[in-house]
Structures are given as structure tokens and as C-alpha cells.
Amino acid sequence: MAPSEHNKDFVDWFRQSSPYIHAHRGRVLVLGFAGEALRSPGFPGLIHDIALLSGLGMRLVLVPGARPQIEERLRLRKARMRIVNGLRITDAAALECVKDAAGNVRIEIEALLSMGLANSPMAGARIRVVSGNHVTARPLGVLDGIDYQHTGEVRRVDAAAIGRHLDNGSIVLIPPLGYSPTGEVFNLNAVDVASAVAVALDADKLIYLNEGRPGGRRGRTPGSLLPGEVEALLQRRRSLPEDQVRILREAARASRAGVGRVHILDRHEDGALLRELFTRDGAGLLVTREPYEQTRQARIDDVGGILELIEPLERAGTLVKRSRERLEQEVEHFQVAERDGSIIACAALYPFARERMGELACLAVHPDYRGQGRGEQMLAQIEQQAREAGLERIFVLSTRTSHWFRERGFVPAGVEQLPGRRRDLYNWQRRSKVFVKTL
Numbered sequence: 412m413a414p415s416e417h418n419k420d421f422v423d424w425f426r427q428s429s430p431y432i433h434a435h436r437g438r439v440l441v442l443g444f445a446g447e448a449l450r451s452p453g454f455p456g457l458i459h460d461i462a463l464l465s466g467l468g469m470r471l472v473l474v475p476g477a478r479p480q481i482e483e484r485l486r487l488r489k490a491r492m493r494i495v496n497g498l499r500i501t502d503a504a505a506l507e508c509v510k511d512a513a514g515n516v517r518i519e520i521e522a523l524l525s526m527g528l529a530n531s532p533m534a535g536a537r538i539r540v541v542s543g544n545h546v547t548a549r550p551l552g553v554l555d556g557i558d559y560q561h562t563g564e565v566r567r568v569d570a571a572a573i574g575r576h577l578d579n580g581s582i583v584l585i586p587p588l589g590y591s592p593t594g595e596v597f598n599l600n601a602v603d604v605a606s607a608v609a610v611a612l613d614a615d616k617l618i619y620l621n622e623g624r625p626g627g628r629r630g631r632t633p634g635s636l637l638p639g640e641v642e643a644l645l646q647r648r649r650s651l652p653e654d655q656v657r658i659l660r661e662a663a664r665a666s667r668a669g670v671g672r673v674h675i676l677d678r679h680e681d682g683a684l685l686r687e688l689f690t691r692d693g694a695g696l697l698v699t700r701e702p703y704e705q706t707r708q709a710r711i712d713d714v715g716g717i718l719e720l721i722e723p724l725e726r727a728g729t730l731v732k733r734s735r736e737r738l739e740q741e742v743e744h745f746q747v748a749e750r751d752g753s754i755i756a757c758a759a760l761y762p763f764a765r766e767r768m769g770e771l772a773c774l775a776v777h778p779d780y781r782g783q784g785r786g787e788q789m790l791a792q793i794e795q796q797a798r799e800a801g802l803e804r805i806f807v808l809s810t811r812t813s814h815w816f817r818e819r820g821f822v823p824a825g826v827e828q829l830p831g832r833r834r835d836l837y838n839w840q841r842r843s844k845v846f847v848k849t850l
């Protein structure tokens with residue numbers, strides 16, 4: 412690539428990410444990842460990304476797992492942890508391994524976050540990491556006659572203390588263990604700890620770095636799910652590995668409990684965390700109570716977004732030019748599809764009540780999002796609105812998209828079939844073709 416093109420790409424990319432930089436500053440992000448991540452060659456890259464997010468003003472809580480580190484220590488002691496009903500039994504020997512491994516994981520992460528060599532991505536980062544007794548635990552107890560011993564569950568999270576550390580600009584590191592008022596230590600699951608911490612902190616985001624593509628095979632899981640849809644997925648896909656089930660279940664739980672957005676990313680995908688945070692389409696699977704994309708009636712503050720979408724089409728002559736003033740006056744005729752705060756499709760309906768007809772106008776889908784049924788969805792929305800308004804037919808004037816409309820039930824018609832008022836405004840120079848659809 413020529414240097415000037417390269418520069419332009421860089422400048423464009425940096426500018427496009429600026430709304431996200433503003434949006435994320437000061438926001439609380441809880442990041443959970445498995446102990447396997449620490450051992451992968453990509454881990455220093457993840458640490459650099461974490462340092463970058465911290466530098467951009469995000470308030471970060473890291474919740475690492477330590478399973479392979481625990482397993483390794485168990486092997487050395489020729490011990491093992493029994494698993495019953497998907498739950499680990501932590502006996503006294505295993506607890507020693509858990510403490511040892513959790514401490515080791517913590518120190519390794521602290522060491523990596525302390526790096527600051529010149530000419531490295533960490534130069535000048537000066538990150539402070541805080542860890543402590545932030546999670547109170549209780550024993551899982553005896554279930555179906557099985558005593559789970561030192562395996563515990565989260566009882567309370569000291570959100571106030573964590574909040575203070577975050578206010579001071581520190582990254583908070585929470586290992587997967589908890590302390591009880593009796594002075595005991597309990598082995599906790601890092602996935603559960605991450606969701607409990609995110610809920611207690613009322614975090615803006617909880618991100619799980621998954622050990623594979625979330626929800627199974629590529630292309631099978633949509634990008635965004637409501638908590639109820641996650642639960643339905645878990646019912647349907649009973650063969651999913653235990654770790655994935657846990658992440659999905661906790662993602663749904665945290666979302667229901669008020670965490671704005673829970674993302675599940677594939678840890679093996681380099682830069683997935685940055686793509687998730689700084690691009691409109693993100694990466695991986697999002698669990699949220701708010702639909703990520705919605706079609707709705709346009710409002711006055713959508714005018715800027717609509718203009719951005721239609722101006723290139725007006726310049727190309729595909730759509731008739733509309734001024735900002737006109738759009739502001741007519742905005743209530745518009746429907747828009749909003750995706751993560753951006754307008755990616757629009758369409759308008761102008762009713763002619765006397766003739767029981769409506770004009771479908773200004774149908775546009777952002778070029779990046781075409782060919783996925785959005786045009787058709789906007790059309791369906793307009794047809795529905797027309798029916799509700801008691802209209803019997805809709806018409807459209809088109810120069811270049813006639814086939815798209817014909818394939819969707821519109822038939823060619825003459826200018827004389829337009830409602831009188833619209834006929835008078837017909838632009839004979841533009842010579843648009845008229846198509847009508849009976850509802």
C-alpha cells in the first residue's frame with residue numbers, strides 16, 4: 412500500500428474510533444478470562460490492549476481464572492480434584508494448590524502490567540494494580556450428600572472498596588477465590604466471580620474472553636441476544652462444553668441483573684477486545700436487554716444521521732435531494748433502523764388519505780449493511796404503517812431500483828395513477844418510473 416493511502420487509512424480509522432473513545436471514558440469494564448489465556452503467546456498482546464484501555468480512561472476490573480495452573484500443581488502433588496455434577500470438590504490438598512495458583516496468576520499479571528520499556532506498547536503506561544479481600548464467599552456446602560468442602564460461591568462483593576481503587580485510577584485484579592468471616596478461603600469459579608463483580612459494581616460492560624467462538628460453530632449464533640434467547644439457546648444446545656454453558660448462563664444472569672452489555676469474545680482472535688470496543692459492529696456475541704438494532708419512528712435528532720445516509724445517494728442521483736430543513740419538517744414520516752446509535756437504514760411514508768394511497772420514499776440502506784434483508788424489513792414496516800393508516804395501496808417513484816420493487820409485489824403504473832397532488836409535483840425531467848403495490 413502506498414504511504415499516503417496508509418496514512419489516510421490510519422487517519423480515517425482513528426477518527427472513526429473517536430466517538431467510542433469518548434463513550435468509554437470513565438466506564439466500568441469487568442474483564443473475565445480463563446487461566447489458559449495467561450499461557451498463550453497472545454497474552455502480552457492482551458495485556459497491551461488492557462493498558463491501552465486503562466490509558467484511555469476506562470475503569471478496569473480483571474478476573475482471571477487459574478484452572479490449568481491449579482491442575483499443574485495438583486499433578487505435581489499427585490492429587491486431583493473430583494468433579495461431581497459439574498462442580499469441583501476442593502479438599503485440603505486441592506485448596507493449597509488453588510491458593511498457590513491464584514497467587515501465581517496474580518503476580519504474573521502484575522508483572523506484565525508493570526512493564527514500561529521504551530519502544531514497547533507499554534512505554535510510559537505506569538499502571539497501578541490493586542488486589543485484596545474484595546470477595547466474601549460461603550461454602551457451597553453439602554449437595555445431594557456430597558460435601559464440596561472448600562469449593563465456595565460468592566456471598567458479597569465489596570463494591571465500595573473496588574470503586575475507590577477505580578476512582579484512584581488503579582486496575583483492580585480479583586483472583587478466583589473468596590474469604591469468609593470465619594477466616595477461611597474458598598475456591599470460586601472465575602466466571603461466577605466476574606458476573607458477581609460486574610453486577611455489584613453496576614458495570615457498564617462485562618466481557619468474557621471465551622476459549623472459542625461463543626455459542627459454538629461459526630455462523631450459527633447471531634451477534635446479539637436477549638437474556639431469554641441465551642437461555643433458549645442453552646436449552647437447545649445441550650452438547651455445549653461446560654465452560655461455555657457457564658459463561659452463557661452468567662452472561663444472561665448479569666444482563667438481567669442490570670449490566671448494560673455483556674460481550675463474549677473469542678480469545679484466540681487477535682484484537683477482538685479492541686474491535687469490540689472501538690468499532691460499530693464489534694466482535695463476538697453481545698447479550699443485552701436492549702435490542703442492539705431496532706427499527707423505530709424517526710425523531711428530530713435523527714436528522715443528522717439520516718442526512719449522512721442519504722447524501723451520497725442524492726449525489727449519485729438515486730434519491731431526490733432533500734434539504735435539512737425539509738427533513739426536519741417531515742421527520743415524523745420517517746422510520747429508521749438504528750444500530751448501536753447509528754442510523755443504518757431509513758424509509759418514509761407520505762399518506763394521501765383521500766386516494767387511500769401512500770408514497771414510499773427515501774428508502775435507503777447503508778452500503779455496509781445491504782443484502783441482509785434490511786431493505787425488505789423497512790418496506791414491511793412502511794406497509795404495516797400504511798395499513799394501520801387505512802391506506803389500500805402504496806406507490807414508489809424509482810429511477811434505478813425498479814427491479815427490487817417489482818420483485819416485492821410492485822407493478823408498473825402510469826403517472827396518471829398518482830394522487831392528483833403528487834402528479835402535479837412529478838418531475839418530468841427525472842422521468843422516474845411509477846410502481847404501485849396493493850396492500
Ligand SMILES: CC(C)(COP(=O)(O)OP(=O)(O)OC[C@H]1O[C@@H](n2cnc3c(N)ncnc32)[C@H](O)[C@@H]1OP(=O)(O)O)[C@@H](O)C(=O)NCCC(=O)NCCS
Pocket residue numbers: 724729730773774775776777780781782783784785786787788807808809810811812813814815
Ligand atoms: C434498494 C436497497 C434499499 C435494498 O436494501 P437491502 O437491505 O440490500 O435489501 P434486501 O437485503 O432486502 O435485498 C437485497 C436484494 O436486492 C437486490 N438489489 C439491490 N439493489 C437492487 C436494485 N437496484 N435492483 C434490483 N435488485 C437490487 C440485491 O441484489 C439482493 O438480492 P440477492 O440477495 O438476490 O442478490 C438498497 O440497495 C439501497 O439503499 N439502495 C440505494 C437507494 C435506493 O435505490 N433506494 C430506492 C429509492 S426509490
